[in-house]
Amino acid sequence: MPDGPPKKPSRIQQRNRHLILDAALDVFSAHGYRGATLDQIAEAAGLSKPNILYYFSGKEEIHVTLLNQLMETWLDPLVEMDAMGDPMTELLAYVHRKLDMARDLPRESRLFAGEILQGAPRMHPHLVSDLKPLFDEKCAVIQGWVEEGKLAPVDPHHLIFSIWSTTQHYADFDAQVQVLSSDDPLEGARRYIDTLFRRMLSIPTSTSQTQ
Amino acid sequence: MPDGPPKKPSRIQQRNRHLILDAALDVFSAHGYRGATLDQIAEAAGLSKPNILYYFSGKEEIHVTLLNQLMETWLDPLVEMDAMGDPMTELLAYVHRKLDMARDLPRESRLFAGEILQGAPRMHPHLVSDLKPLFDEKCAVIQGWVEEGKLAPVDPHHLIFSIWSTTQHYADFDAQVQVLSSDDPLEGARRYIDTLFRRMLSIPTSTSQTQ
DNA sequence: CCACTTTTTGACCAATTGGTAAAGACACGA
DNA sequence: TCGTGTCTTTACCAATTGGTCAAAAAGTGG
Structure with missing residues (x-):
């Protein structure tokens, strides 16, 4: 046919x-x-x-089209994280790419957030077929890095969740961030989040750590 | 009258x-x-x-009533953070209270998230009158702790943002978290987030840090 | 049991909204 | 210029939705 x-x-x-x-x-x-x-x-x-x-053909098709286009853009920064690169460098670069997206594509971030917030009624299949395999793959990469002793011990799943949440926060909760910030928050956010994950993932230099 | x-x-x-x-x-x-x-x-x-x-009297009044009730509950964990207590203990206790709320009150978390996501059309005044002063006060407390050398140097504003985002993520993005997690994610989240902020806020024990 | 107040309901409405039908305007190659 | 397929608009539905109203039904105190 x-x-x-x-x-x-x-x-x-x-x-x-x-x-x-x-x-x-x-x-x-x-x-x-x-x-x-x-x-x-x-x-x-x-x-x-x-x-x-x-x-x-209708309202729903417009919405679905947007969501489909978005998925590609959205996964890209994670795709680019290279298992062959230096772990700390790769992860921090990923964090910064995500923060760039929150700054440059806030509408997309909020569209995605709204869809997930309501239970992902239209995007659930995409999450399972596209996001899940990529997520699992990159978790394995991070797990490998940890086991090689290149990163401090960490649960890769929750590490990625926390990268997503801290960065997207500045787009999704912008209304709140604006109320609470005097100057432009994005520059401070960049420094803070860099420090946050640097301290989280750094291997302690020497000496004994308590407990 | x-x-x-x-x-x-x-x-x-x-x-x-x-x-x-x-x-x-x-x-x-x-x-x-x-x-x-x-x-x-x-x-x-x-x-x-x-x-x-x-x-x-109408749909809006129901919504506003919910939002008003919520505000109290929502700010409470932050209110309880005590300037007189031990900094690390107080901050970690706050993090755990927030995570408890994401677990026990996911509907409230999503209601709040949805309102902020759409620009806080009905809650903006509350943010300014209730949240902002409390936020500023607690930022000052944390700043004080840092200056006393009780915490590693950190921007209090973004620290609080990151506590909010990492914890609320498990309620607001539950649909996504469920797809990506095999077992119950909350237990792992508790351990991960505890570690995250502990490493972020701990004073380096001794020795020189690189750079 | 009776008056009186509070609560509940069925019928209804005007505005909004996603969507359709068909006629008209337009582009463009032959 | 003409004809054919592409694009646009005008007029119009049917369903949904927030909200009203008057009357019925339940409570409630005496």
Whole structure:
């Protein structure tokens, strides 16, 4: 059963789909799935509502499309962590890449957070098929580093959880961070988080540690 | 202009208001403010929709009531951190109290997270009037501990942010944590987070540290 | 048992919202 | 210029949803 000619998308299609997805990212990340309306997305995109539905079959397809695109971007920093590199260097570089993402892609971070917060109704399959294998693989890498004595003893699973949570916090809880910070928090965050994981993962130099 | 007799709430009023708020906490934390419907809340509470509106003037009042109640509970662990106690003990006890809350009150954690994620539209005043002063006060306490040499040098603001994010992560991102964990993650989390902040805050024993 | 207050319900409404149908505007190659 | 397929809009639903209202039903004190 042939699929028919795939038909490359026209210039206009590319432009409008991109317009819609960008507008939808704004709206979904600000109000959540249920809180977002097609009218809001249409207005933000500068198109009419039926026109939106000419490019996407419905609200859900827009949301799913965003989530799919996001997954790739989201996993990339972890993918880049190299088992062959220096453990401390690789892990700290990963932390900094995640912090860069919280700074540069806060809408994406909030979209992801909102989806997970509500039980990942649309993303659960992706978590199992894409995230889980990568997560397991990188946990094994870290475990290897620990066993080689290149890192202080640490549970890789929770280490990664804490990297995610501390970095994404600055995007997801921005409203709170803004209230509590006088100057731009991101610079301080960078120094603090670097120190946090450096102290967590450093092998004690010498002397006996208490207990 | 007298306020009239305050009229203590009847037994029935207390019971039904409590039923409604508990049901609303379920629904709001699972679907967010916009995603929740009065019908869902009514069904979860075992009451009819008009009956709900007999006890609360509208959807928003229910939400605001929950948020107000929550604020007290939420700040309590931080309030209990005692400037007179031993710094490391106090901070680690605070971390463990926060982790207890993520375990025992996940609905509350998600309600709070959802509100902040969407820019704290209803809670912003509370953040400024309640959270900010407490936060500043406790930051000063921690700063004092650092200056006394009782803790390793650390930015108190980001330290608290990282305590919040690492602990609440287990409630807010539970859907993700569940996918990635084989056994119950909370026990491992407790050990990991304890170690994380212990290493972060410990004064180096002796010897020179590299760099 | 009776008056009186509190609680509960069924019927209803206006606004919002996701989505459709069909006609019209537009682009573009022959 | 014309015709054909692409894109856009206008007008319109049906369902959902927050909320109202008046009347019925339960409590409650005397």
